[in-house]
Amino acid sequence: MVKNKMTATKKISLRFPRHLVSRPVVYHLIKDFNLELNILKANITSEEGHMVLELKGERADFDKGIEYLTKSGLIIDTLCREVTRNEERCTDCGACVTVCPSSSFTVDPATREVRFEEDKCVVCGMCILSCPSRSMELHF
Structure with missing residues (x-):
């Protein structure tokens, strides 16, 4: 018997301060937290970065991924508009x-x-x- 696992899907906006623009954030969301993502918009320069993502995954993985982003120092906004x-x-x-x-x-x-x-x-x-x-x- 297979249990249905709760999934989460959410659009988020990430702001990268200058010292974080070269970090492989998207890579870690996929590899370490098993999240699917769709990059809806991205503008990353050597000075700053902004990315809008749609994230999807099992609720536990999703929550861990968001925690990783927060602890990394990225500025996260949920797009509930x-x-x-x-x-x-x-x-x-x-x-x-x-x-x-x-x-x-x-x-x-x-x-x-x-x-x-x-x-x-x-x-x-x-x-x-x-x-x-x-x-x-x-x-x-």
């Missing part, structure tokens, strides 16, 4: 398409309507700032 589109306000102007770093927006070539794929969104807020009709909304 989401961006949604108010369809009644949207005019399909396409301003969001050009600024979105995760390609969450596409234009249908036949209808010229803008499509929003929420699962690709990294909650950066660029679409909210660029939307002239204020149809993009941030929810906590």
